Amino acid sequence: MDHRGxxxxxxxxxxxxxxxxxxxGLGAAPAYxxxxxxxxxxxxxxxxEPLEVRADESPERCAALYREVSFLIGERPxxxxxxxxxxxxxxxxxxxxxxxxxxxxxxYPLADGGPRVFRPKEQPGDRKVREGWYHGRLSMPETLVAAxxxxxxxxxxxxxxxxxxxxxxxxxxxGVLGLLDDWREGMQLTVAVTIAIAAGLAGVxxxxxxxx
Numbered sequence: 001m002d003h004r005g006x007x008x009x010x011x012x013x014x015x016x017x018x019x020x021x022x023x024x025g026l027g028a029a030p031a032y033x034x035x036x037x038x039x040x041x042x043x044x045x046x047x048x049e050p051l052e053v054r055a056d057e058s059p060e061r062c063a064a065l066y067r068e069v070s071f072l073i074g075e076r077p078x079x080x081x082x083x084x085x086x087x088x089x090x091x092x093x094x095x096x097x098x099x100x101x102x103x104x105x106x107x108y109p110l111a112d113g114g115p116r117v118f119r120p121k122e123q124p125g126d127r128k129v130r131e132g133w134y135h136g137r138l139s140m141p142e143t144l145v146a147a148x149x150x151x152x153x154x155x156x157x158x159x160x161x162x163x164x165x166x167x168x169x170x171x172x173x174x175g176v177l178g179l180l181d182d183w184r185e186g187m188q189l190t191v192a193v194t195i196a197i198a199a200g201l202a203g204v205x206x207x208x209x210x211x212x
Contacts, residue, residue: 036097036098037055037062037063037066037095037096037097038054038055038056038096038097038098038099039052039053039054039055039062039095039096040052040053040062040065040066040093040094040095040096040147041053041093041094041096041101042065042091042092042093042144042147042149043091043092044089044090044091044092044107044149045089045090045091046089046149046150046151047091047149051147051148051149053065053147053148061146061147064143064146064147065093065143065144065147066095067137067143068093068107068117068136068137068139068140068143069093069095069103069105069107069117071137072105072117072119072134073103075134076130076132077119077130077131077132077133077134078133078134078135079116079132079133079134079135080133081133082108082111082112082113082116082133086111086112086113087108087111087112087116088108088109088110088111088112089108089109089110089151090106090107090108091106091107091108091109091144091149092104092105092106092107093105093106093107094124100124100125101124101125102123102124102125103123103124104119104120104122104123104124105117105118105119105120106118106119106120107136107140107144108136109136109140109141109144109151109154110141110151110152110153110154111136114135114136114138115135115136115137115138115140115141116133116134116135116136117133117134117135117136118131118132118133118134119131119132119134141154142154142155
């Protein structure tokens with residue numbers, strides 16, 4: 001029996017399978033693309049009226065707010081319920097898609113141990129989802145302040161009065177917290193791809209052993 005031909009065939013099949021798996025993982029999109037979100041509305045402490053950030057008026061600010069919750073859509077809760085006195089100020093974030101409210105999250109940017117997000121069971125449009133707590137992005141406080149939310153202890157957040165600063169330019173350097181979030185998400189993707197490759201190689205080795 002020509003084992004070399006068998007090895008080549010199995011190796012080719014494994015590489016094809018790994019390529020498809022990686023492509024599917026990298027190409028997976030959230031429930032709604034960033035461009036589909038027309039508006040993000042914030043309500044909460046320090047805001048005398050709802051703060052509406054529209055994509056057609058402030059595209060970068062609207063996109064930044066949506067990124068604070070988009071990676072949670074469809075995901076299982078990953079945090080335990082915190083003690084109420086550790087959460088700090090609360091803000092409700094609602095996205096608008098096709099002229100209708102779509103997703104609702106509760107944000108706690110100054111919670112002890114890092115930002116937290118709560119997804120309530122009751123969602124816009126009489127939808128119901130699995131409620132739960134999540135670890136939020138480290139960039140959440142800065143993102144909310146940039147949108148016009150006054151947060152004590154965050155640069156630009158004291159005395160903000162809900163007045164949004166100028167729209168950031170495309171050449172602005174990202175903040176340190178934003179870089180940390182990008183690094184964390186990149187590492188998560190790297191780990192997932194590494195596990196997929198390891199699983200594929202293990203499967204190939206098992207098949208070769210059985211053929212031999």
